[in-house]
Amino acid sequence: xxxxxxxxxxxLFSSNRPLKVRxxxxxxxxxxxxxxxxxEELRETLDGRGxxxxxxxxxxxxxxxxxxxxxxxxxxxxxxSGRLSxxxxxxxxxxxxxxxxxxxxxxxxRGVNCESVLGNLELRDLITxxxxxxxxxxxxxxxxxxxxxxxxxxxxxxxxxxxxxGAELIERAKNG
Amino acid sequence: MESAPxxxxxxxxxxxxxxxxxxxxxxxxxxxxxxxxxxxxxxxxLAEIAAREVPDPQEMAEFLWMAARMLxxxxxxxxxxxxxxxxxxxxxxxxxxVRQRLEEYRAYKEIAxxxxxxxxxxxxxxxxxxxxxxxxxxxxxxxxxxxxxAFNRVLARIPPRPLVVTGRTWTLQEKxxxxxxxxxxxxxxxxxxxxxxxxxxxAVVTFVALLELVRRSLVRVKQKERFGxxxxxxxxxxxxxxxxxx
Numbered sequence: 001x002x003x004x005x006x007x008x009x010x011x012l013f014s015s016n017r018p019l020k021v022r023x024x025x026x027x028x029x030x031x032x033x034x035x036x037x038x039x040e041e042l043r044e045t046l047d048g049r050g051x052x053x054x055x056x057x058x059x060x061x062x063x064x065x066x067x068x069x070x071x072x073x074x075x076x077x078x079x080x081s082g083r084l085s086x087x088x089x090x091x092x093x094x095x096x097x098x099x100x101x102x103x104x105x106x107x108x109x110r111g112v113n114c115e116s117v118l119g120n121l122e123l124r125d126l127i128t129x130x131x132x133x134x135x136x137x138x139x140x141x142x143x144x145x146x147x148x149x150x151x152x153x154x155x156x157x158x159x160x161x162x163x164x165x166g167a168e169l170i171e172r173a174k175n176g
Numbered sequence: 177m178e179s180a181p182x183x184x185x186x187x188x189x190x191x192x193x194x195x196x197x198x199x200x201x202x203x204x205x206x207x208x209x210x211x212x213x214x215x216x217x218x219x220x221x222l223a224e225i226a227a228r229e230v231p232d233p234q235e236m237a238e239f240l241w242m243a244a245r246m247l248x249x250x251x252x253x254x255x256x257x258x259x260x261x262x263x264x265x266x267x268x269x270x271x272x273x274v275r276q277r278l279e280e281y282r283a284y285k286e287i288a289x290x291x292x293x294x295x296x297x298x299x300x301x302x303x304x305x306x307x308x309x310x311x312x313x314x315x316x317x318x319x320x321x322x323x324x325x326a327f328n329r330v331l332a333r334i335p336p337r338p339l340v341v342t343g344r345t346w347t348l349q350e351k352x353x354x355x356x357x358x359x360x361x362x363x364x365x366x367x368x369x370x371x372x373x374x375x376x377x378x379a380v381v382t383f384v385a386l387l388e389l390v391r392r393s394l395v396r397v398k399q400k401e402r403f404g405x406x407x408x409x410x411x412x413x414x415x416x417x418x419x420x421x422x
Contacts, residue, residue: 012304013304014304015304016304016305016401018303052301054301054303061303061304062303062304063301063302063303063304064300064301064302065301066294066299066300066301067299069298069299069300069301069302070298072300072302073298073300083295084292084295086288086292087192089288089289089291089292089295090284090285090288092288092291093284093285093287093288093291094284096287096291097284097287108277109277109280109281109284110192110193110195110196110281110284111193111194111195111196111238111277111281112192112193112195112196112238116333119333120333120371123329123330123333123367123371146303149301150300150301150302150303151295151300152291152294152295152299153294153299153300153301154294154301155301160287161287161290161291161294162287163283163284163286163287
């Protein structure tokens with residue numbers, strides 16, 4: 001592994017929070033492409049190891065691989081947060097695939113009011129406001145968080161499960 | 177095990193909206209969503225909404241709106257051969273639209289199912305824990321100010337008491353007992369506890385009860401990292417502590 005990748009690994013290992021690519025850029029003093037290259041190298045190096053490089057949009061962090069969650073749990077007994085309702089999972093799925101997405105759009109898909117369930121997911125730091133829509137009232141737009149990836153044990157949003165069919169439908173919704 | 181009903185974890189097989197009910201009925205018919213005629217499931221739909229207990233008027237209106245359109249659609253289908261009026265043409269278009277929405281909803285439900293499965297397998301990816309690189313992160317004792325701040329953040333999420341008062345009033349002692357009971361099963365997250373409240377008054381009583389327990393040194397409040405979840409746990413001193421509590 002190159003010195004650059006190793007430096008990134010050291011930084012991410014000691015960081016309590018996800019870091020933005022820009023922050024890494026400043027820390028190791030290379031340009032954007034340099035950091036992206038080094039991150040890719042780190043990601044490949046970690047293949048097959050107990051920790052992985054986790055990526056959420058512009059943020060990266062290290063995390064244990066979901067395959068070893070049970071072992072980590074047995075060893076350290078971390079506290080678990082409460083279970084989510086079916087409604088919460090449906091809402092999470094819609095936000096994950098359609099982000100940035102407004103409450104109106106989520107409600108259109110589910111056909112019910114989603115105000116409280118969105119509020120609850122936001123409170124749990126699984127989704128967050130990522131911007132404002134251009135429509136009337138400039139509605140809040142929601143997106144997922146790094147914590148969402150952690151809770152679901154996903155390396156990145158590219159690793160989201162895909163539906164057996166209807167994938168096309170979702171793809172369409174994503175692009176327009 | 178008896179715990180207060182949580183407003184957030186609805187696990188009863190009650191359908192949350194017309195779309196969800198419709199999807200369940202269509203799937204029961206085991207036909208392609210794009211081929212099913214909504215008039216086929218109209219009767220089942222009506223039976224289901226008639227069986228709902230104590231309907232919430234606003235919610236019921238949504239179910240009824242869908243029912244009305246389905247009935248109209250069914251009546252059109254029963255009288256084939258006639259040239260559809262403008263309204264009927266619109267309604268047939270509506271059926272297509274509903275089919276598309278059902279298909280989309282079904283796809284998301286499936287993903288939701290997979291996310292749920294992942295979560296149940298507990299495939300958590302643990303981030304590095306807070307460590308002593310700097311002064312961040314703390315274990316108990318936690319400043320009460322943090323509690324109050326957390327409480328205020330959650331309070332805004334709880335609706336004010338509805339105009340029709342059907343809820344119960346809680347006394348401090350009842351909440352004290354309830355929380356003490358719950359803590360015997362393990363730590364509770366502060367936010368979860370407060371969010372179980374039906375209205376703000378109950379949230380306040382819960383919070384005051386919690387402060388009282390802290391004052392009596394019956395519970396400990398912990399926060400592992402700044403801005404992280406705040407956990408409440410019973411202090412290990414069972415017999416004697418119970419006496420002071422009652």
